[in-house]
Amino acid sequence: MSVSLWSEETSEVLRGPGVCRKRVVEGLLQLEEKYLPSPLYITLIQRDPDTREALAKWTLEVCREHRCAESVFLLAVSLLDRYLSTSLSLPVSPTCLTAACILIASKLIGNKAVSPGYLSKAANSNFLPGHLLDMESIVLATLRWDVATVTASDFLPHFLSALSENEDGQRTGHTEGFLSSVRSLSDTLVALCVCDAHLLGTPPSLVAAAALSSACRALGNKAPEMDTITTLLAGLCQTEKVVVQYYSELIDSISTERLRSREKQVWDLDGDKQDEEVKDDRAGTPTDLREIQF
Template identity: 50%
Template sequence: MSVSLWCEEVEDDQSQDQEQNAQLKAAWDPSVSGHRVIQRLLQMEERYMPSLLYVTLIQRDPERREELAKWALEVCCDCGCDETVFPLSVSLMDRFLSASLSTPVSLYCLAASCILIASKLTECDSVTADTLCAAAEYSFQSSNLREMERVILATLRWDTAAVTSQDFLPHFLATMEETWDSERELFSTLRRHSDTLAALCVCDSRFLGAPPSLVAAAALNCALRGLGNKGSTQLAFMGEALAELCQTDVAVLQCYSEMIEYALKQRLRSGLQQGPTEKEEEVENERPGTPTDMREIDF
């Protein structure tokens, strides 16, 4: 008797939008969260950190790396990728360059290949090679993209499931939600703001050598301060709890939170270059609120 593994299931409504059919995600499972999972992620994150030599070289001349990261962000946003694709793709790019310490012929082909690998790893409906070639204005062909993909996987020895700041955010938020009985809408807003600030840190080479857990905690702390609905005492208590979760000192967390606020202020000011001088000084003196969408920041 012949056995077929071909899936012959048919949707009831063929006219349903294809995107709605593809975007099926499992609900958040509280049983896979908590301090045990956070501890495991903290143990694994050191394994996926780029080398100190690579971090030093990039921070001396960060323009090219930040240009590639911003291009990868634009491609991920235009393709409607999951929020985890962008940080993972940049992590793959940094790890590849850190291991090889050599630049490929086409850096955009490298970035596109990392997006392709990250999309395959985290999404059901991955980005196509033709879409990535079109995003790069066909500066490389699909065959070049596939070859670069094989080179990246061979260099990283197929160890592609890196730990990023996006992996820590839902666990930090779940732990905070258990500690403080707050409205669900507040934590939904905090998640959007934290995602935006974490993406900002991925694009900024100043945060390249920071552990993902510290970046996630600082982004969440900065988002809490940006909302402005908590008192100083409560913010200090939340900062101490976040520092304990990522196993760092409160002063270090505060320092990185201020770095994120400064980076955010720089991005927001870049969109006000044609505005009045008095308005720029007013924006500089006040604490910036965190936007809810990455498109509100001029990356």
């Protein structure tokens, strides 16, 4: 009896890149469930989100100042959530814990790791570099050195690839410029999602799909085309189209609220400056008419 060395899978792979993409995404979907935080941790954080949101925003600031890849920020916050989900308590220095997560993520992904000294200065020397290295060891031990967490940045390239070409490898009508703009806006929306406690515990695949859908809609895609994109993303995530639509609209709502909040802060600052100018003008008004220059 002759034995064939021709694998049955090979014929499927040769059908087109869409099959390979689907296999990779399926593998990521199986892995992402392993790294989701516990329901108890999610409940506790959503009751009091301020500290966690502040730490996530500080992580984003440090990563952007150091020009880290977007994936470094996402991995750092994921490590932070996983550690807190396991311990359910903050250490004496929450900033030191956050810096340790940034250090680990930059070593694992980045071309150049963020130095302990840089992180100490970024935290206004709230901890020493030696203490940061000790905290790094604690985080690694708590997570049992399993730090290769699946994040939304792992899904985005595959989702974008699905938008740029079909399963047969043929190019779609989307231009390179459009896809580049979609990726940039998607990265921004994903970062917004990671910092917001309302979306804590949402699978990274769903965050990536919803952010991508929201970005496409923001860049002017029409309703019929958006329906096709949402259906495609839902299929890749192995979920219903309405789920992707729900989270996409939630992202729109969160981003709109953040913009309003920022505009209000700017308006309040401008108002304070005007009040100070009025006070200064009143204080400097000469009481002697001879001092007035007409």
